[in-house]
Amino acid sequence: MLVFIIKKLANAALVMLAVAFLAFMIFRLAGDPVDMMSTEQTTEADRELMREKLGLNDSFLVQYGRFVGNAAQGEFGISYRNGQEVLGLIAERFPATMELVLVATILSLVVGLPLGVLTAIKRGKWYSEILQFGSIIGVSLPSFVVGILLILVFSVTLGIFPAFGRGEVVDLGWWSTGFLTKTGLMALVLPSISLALYQVTLIMRLVRAEMLEVMRSDYVKFARARGISRTKIYFRHALRNCLMPVVTLTAMNIGTLIAFALITETVFQWPGMGMLFIQAVTFIDIPVMAAYLCIVSFIFVFLNTMVDITYAVIDPRLRNAK
Amino acid sequence: MDDPSRIVQAKADPGHNCLEVRNLVVEFPNRHGTLRALDDVSLSIRPGEILGVVGESGAGKSMTGLAIQGLLERPGRIASGEVWLEGRRIDGLSDRQMEKIRGKEIGAIFQDPLTSLNPLFSVGAQLVETIRQHMPELGKAAARGRAIALLKEVGIPAPEERVDHFPHQFSGGMRQRVVIALALAVNPRLIIADEPTTALDVSIQAQITGLLRRLCKEHGTAVMLVTHDMGVIAETADRVAVMYAGRLIEIGPVETVLKSPAHPYTRGLMASIPALGARVEHLHQIDGAMPRLNAIPPGCAFNPRCAAAGPRCRRDEPALAPVGQGAAACWLHEGGVA
Ligand SMILES: Nc1ncnc2c1ncn2[C@@H]1O[C@H](COP(=O)(O)OP(=O)(O)O)[C@@H](O)[C@H]1O
Numbered sequence: 001m002l003v004f005i006i007k008k009l010a011n012a013a014l015v016m017l018a019v020a021f022l023a024f025m026i027f028r029l030a031g032d033p034v035d036m037m038s039t040e041q042t043t044e045a046d047r048e049l050m051r052e053k054l055g056l057n058d059s060f061l062v063q064y065g066r067f068v069g070n071a072a073q074g075e076f077g078i079s080y081r082n083g084q085e086v087l088g089l090i091a092e093r094f095p096a097t098m099e100l101v102l103v104a105t106i107l108s109l110v111v112g113l114p115l116g117v118l119t120a121i122k123r124g125k126w127y128s129e130i131l132q133f134g135s136i137i138g139v140s141l142p143s144f145v146v147g148i149l150l151i152l153v154f155s156v157t158l159g160i161f162p163a164f165g166r167g168e169v170v171d172l173g174w175w176s177t178g179f180l181t182k183t184g185l186m187a188l189v190l191p192s193i194s195l196a197l198y199q200v201t202l203i204m205r206l207v208r209a210e211m212l213e214v215m216r217s218d219y220v221k222f223a224r225a226r227g228i229s230r231t232k233i234y235f236r237h238a239l240r241n242c243l244m245p246v247v248t249l250t251a252m253n254i255g256t257l258i259a260f261a262l263i264t265e266t267v268f269q270w271p272g273m274g275m276l277f278i279q280a281v282t283f284i285d286i287p288v289m290a291a292y293l294c295i296v297s298f299i300f301v302f303l304n305t306m307v308d309i310t311y312a313v314i315d316p317r318l319r320n321a322k
Numbered sequence: 323m324d325d326p327s328r329i330v331q332a333k334a335d336p337g338h339n340c341l342e343v344r345n346l347v348v349e350f351p352n353r354h355g356t357l358r359a360l361d362d363v364s365l366s367i368r369p370g371e372i373l374g375v376v377g378e379s380g381a382g383k384s385m386t387g388l389a390i391q392g393l394l395e396r397p398g399r400i401a402s403g404e405v406w407l408e409g410r411r412i413d414g415l416s417d418r419q420m421e422k423i424r425g426k427e428i429g430a431i432f433q434d435p436l437t438s439l440n441p442l443f444s445v446g447a448q449l450v451e452t453i454r455q456h457m458p459e460l461g462k463a464a465a466r467g468r469a470i471a472l473l474k475e476v477g478i479p480a481p482e483e484r485v486d487h488f489p490h491q492f493s494g495g496m497r498q499r500v501v502i503a504l505a506l507a508v509n510p511r512l513i514i515a516d517e518p519t520t521a522l523d524v525s526i527q528a529q530i531t532g533l534l535r536r537l538c539k540e541h542g543t544a545v546m547l548v549t550h551d552m553g554v555i556a557e558t559a560d561r562v563a564v565m566y567a568g569r570l571i572e573i574g575p576v577e578t579v580l581k582s583p584a585h586p587y588t589r590g591l592m593a594s595i596p597a598l599g600a601r602v603e604h605l606h607q608i609d610g611a612m613p614r615l616n617a618i619p620p621g622c623a624f625n626p627r628c629a630a631a632g633p634r635c636r637r638d639e640p641a642l643a644p645v646g647q648g649a650a651a652c653w654l655h656e657g658g659v660a
């Protein structure tokens with residue numbers, strides 16, 4: 001098990017190095033930073049001095065190494081746009097996005113799992129068929145349409161939930177949370193629903209398909225022949241065997257959600273990383289873009305590694321695999 | 323004379339039968355009509371007796387076992403007939419009631435030990451689950467003790483350690499031993515073993531059937547042993563039932579059926595064995611193929627493949643009637659084929 005974990009971690013580190021390389025190349029390809037910083041008055045000697053100071057005269061590998069070292073410590077430099085520390089900018093936006101994604105993920109599991117099980121074990125019943133049909137609509141509706149519809153119904157018409165913003169937030173160290181105030185929680189409702197809807201239907205359809213598959217398996221039939229009750233078979237034997245793909249999908253989706261959040265954040269004026277990134281793209285703010293790339297990739301890789309380790313926890317066959 | 327169940331059970335007091343199946347008919351209704359998967363099957367097994375069930379693939383052997391256990395897949399259903407277990411009628415019980423019978427009074431052994439165990443639970447967990455399902459009064463520790471004792475009984479070395487191992491850590495033969503332990507977990511009265519050795523390596527098949535036979539004799543458990551391996555039948559069974567196209571066409575003591583089969587189909591099966599004890603994978607040695615359920619010919623279902631068939635065989639369906647020590651459904655023994 002330890003060997004397995006170390007292997008996975010080494011894998012993850014390699015992937016991150018590759019991502020850092022990409023981010024580094026963005027810097028290189030974006031042009032000479034000295035050009036961007038210099039004015040007409042800058043002499044060639046000044047430029048040379050700046051090059052020396054920025055380490056641009058070092059070899060490619062040394063520069064890359066320095067970039068990775070800095071990135072690992074969260075040093076992504078200074079935003080071209082407003083001269084602030086990139087890390088600070090992201091730290092300010094990160095909690096907003098993460099809280100939104102967290103709520104959407106929990107929502108998609110809490111709703112998607114039971115619906116998947118229900119539509120599988122009550123196959124053919126009218127409500128299963130309706131849910132199954134409804135899920136097709138859920139999969140095909142773009143999230144910004146859902147967002148706009150939600151705003152239209154629940155903010156504009158009914159006026160129950162706010163249409164934009166995060167409400168009041170409470171600072172816990174550098175983390176600002178919307179979980180502790182009423183307006184913060186109310187503000188989370190519509191964006192997380194619009195973000196989660198697609199995931200709910202995805203998880204529901206996955207769980208249903210997996211359940212139907214597992215229910216046909218020999219060990220479920222054998223469990224029936226041993227007199228194990230239906231409930232135990234559904235929730236102990238069958239559901240557990242469906243969990244692996246659900247874990248994978250969920251983890252992968254958190255990455256997707258962060259990416260999708262870009263759209264939801266725009267629709268709901270949610271002050272998260274997605275908004276920050278869109279602004280960065282408009283201003284060609286390379287350090288922010290590079291940092292965003294590194295951080296989102298890091299989240300992806302981290303989740304992937306956790307998935308692999310969770311697999312081993314769920315499935316004994318993988319524990320002994322070297 | 324026209325109630326075959328009475329004939330089959332003629333020699334045994336019905337009260338002494340562990341299992342009694344009377345005129346069982348299983349049907350699968352579908353859009354084009356109704357498929358009759360089992361047609362008028364009657365058989366009985368006494369405590370401690372091993373009844374071998376043979377027949378080509380698709381003959382209805384597994385279906386018979388499933389119908390007895392109440393595990394027919396929808397839309398399959400018992401259309402008529404009765405199933406009696408230890409003097410209690412169990413066909414038509416609700417699924418809830420059958421859950422109390424499955425595993426507790428009827429143990430099951432499936433064909434493929436690689437797939438019949440849940441890969442995510444240790445064998446101990448699956449044993450304890452079965453034991454506690456049917457003996458809720460037993461505590462966790464006691465159930466675990468029983469699980470270890472069962473593993474020991476089915477010949478698994480170091481059961482105290484193995485109880486916590488997962489199915490993938492056992493070989494095929496060892497897994498089938500675990501499955502047998504699961505079937506025996508709470509001392510059922512009847513075990514339905516559906517081709518328990520077909521998926522196993524030839525070298526361990528005899529060990530597994532030997533084990534099954536020994537345990538059932540010790541516990542006085544009745545066994546319905548489905549197989550298409552005549553060698554297994556010869557070594558293990560006390561009586562044999564031969565099935566063809568959803569019908570029971572011959573039943574009798576193993577020596578009689580193997581040495582002097584009464585039905586031409588059984589004779590064909592026997593002729594295909596080079597010597598008793600030799601094993602064959604499939605029974606494809608009689609010319610022609612078994613009819614599909616929607617294309618069973620009128621008269622005797624076997625008549626198109628039968629060398630002895632006469633006009634009567636193509637017209638009327640023969641019923642099971644006593645022949646020697648057993649019974650067969652063939653006009654040869656009941657007034658001729660003409
Ligand atoms: N779900 C089903 N619907 C219709 N026919 C079925 C179904 N399952 C099995 N059958 C038919 O029932 C017959 C008996 O099958 P089975 O008992 O599995 O044969 P075997 O003797 O090989 O165990 C076969 O002809 C098979 O095609």
Ligand SMILES: [Mg+2]
Binds near residue numbers: 380383384385516
């Ligand atoms: Mg079969």
